[in-house]
Amino acid sequence: MSVSTLVRKGLLILLLVLMRFVVAAQQVQVSGTVYEKTATMGLSGVSVHSNSGAGAITDSMGRYNIKIPVTDSLSFSYQGKSTQKFAVKEINLTRPFDMKLFVEIKTLATVEVKAKPKSYQYDSLENRREYRKYFDFEPEYITSGNGGAGINLDALFSIGKIKRMQQFRKFLQRDEQEKYVDHRFNKDLVQKITGLKSPLLESFMVEYRPTYAMLMSFENEYDYLRYIKEMGTYYESEVRRGHTNIPVFNR
Incomplete structure (x- = not known):
C-alpha cells in the first residue's frame, strides 16, 4: 500500500470523526406540553431531564422548552416517577413534543370569590x-x-x-x-415536588427550610427546584432507614 493511499485513508477517518463531533455538538430545541392522564390540563412542576445534564421544569400551564444535543435523549419525572427515555433524533422537531402522564389532578368546585386575597x-x-x-x-x-x-x-x-x-x-x-x-418555600410547592405527605412534609420543611441567602445563591429556578427534589428523596430514605423520629408510612 502506497504512502498516498495511507494518507487518503487517514484523512477520511479523520473527516468521519470530525463529522461525528459536529453532529454531537449540534443543538436542537425541544418544546411541548406535559398533560395529566385525561390530556385536558397541563402539569406544572414536571422535571425534564437529558442524558447530557440539561434540565427544565414545566410552567403553570405544563409547558417546557429545552435545548440539547441532537444525539441526546429526554425523560420526564413527576413525584418520584420517571418515564422512559426518548431519543431526540427520533422526535419530530417540526411540532411540539407533548407528553401525557397517568396522574390524576384533583380540582376544587367553582366558588364565588368576593375579595381577592393579597399577594x-x-x-x-x-x-x-x-x-x-x-x-x-x-x-x-x-x-x-x-x-x-x-x-x-x-x-x-x-x-x-x-x-x-x-x-x-x-x-x-x-x-x-x-x-x-x-413565599418561595411553600407547602403546596414542596409537596408537589417531593410527593411527601403529613407528617413527613411538615418535618421536612422545618429541617430543610432554606435561608434567604441560600435562595439568592441559586442561579435559576431549576436549580432551586432540584434542591427540593434531591433533599426530599434523601430525607425520605433517611426516614425509611429509621434515622429520624417521624413514623414511616406508605405514600
Whole structure:
C-alpha cells in the first residue's frame, strides 16, 4: 500500500470523526406540553431531564422548552416517577413534543370569590411603604451650609434614637426576608415536588427550610427546584432507614 493511499485513508477517518463531533455538538430545541392522564390540563412542576445534564421544569400551564444535543435523549419525572427515555433524533422537531402522564389532578368546585386575597408582592410593597422612613433611614453626622461642612450636633445628641432606628430597620429587613422564604418555600410547592405527605412534609420543611441567602445563591429556578427534589428523596430514605423520629408510612 502506497504512502498516498495511507494518507487518503487517514484523512477520511479523520473527516468521519470530525463529522461525528459536529453532529454531537449540534443543538436542537425541544418544546411541548406535559398533560395529566385525561390530556385536558397541563402539569406544572414536571422535571425534564437529558442524558447530557440539561434540565427544565414545566410552567403553570405544563409547558417546557429545552435545548440539547441532537444525539441526546429526554425523560420526564413527576413525584418520584420517571418515564422512559426518548431519543431526540427520533422526535419530530417540526411540532411540539407533548407528553401525557397517568396522574390524576384533583380540582376544587367553582366558588364565588368576593375579595381577592393579597399577594406576597402586594404585602411586601405595602410593608415597604408603611415603614419607608425606617428602610430609608440614614443618619447624617456631617452637615453642609453657607459656612461649609460641619458636625450635625442633633445627630450626635440622638445616638440612642439612631441606634433604635437602625435596629428596627434590621428587624424589618429580617422579617421581609423570612416572608420571602415563606413565599418561595411553600407547602403546596414542596409537596408537589417531593410527593411527601403529613407528617413527613411538615418535618421536612422545618429541617430543610432554606435561608434567604441560600435562595439568592441559586442561579435559576431549576436549580432551586432540584434542591427540593434531591433533599426530599434523601430525607425520605433517611426516614425509611429509621434515622429520624417521624413514623414511616406508605405514600
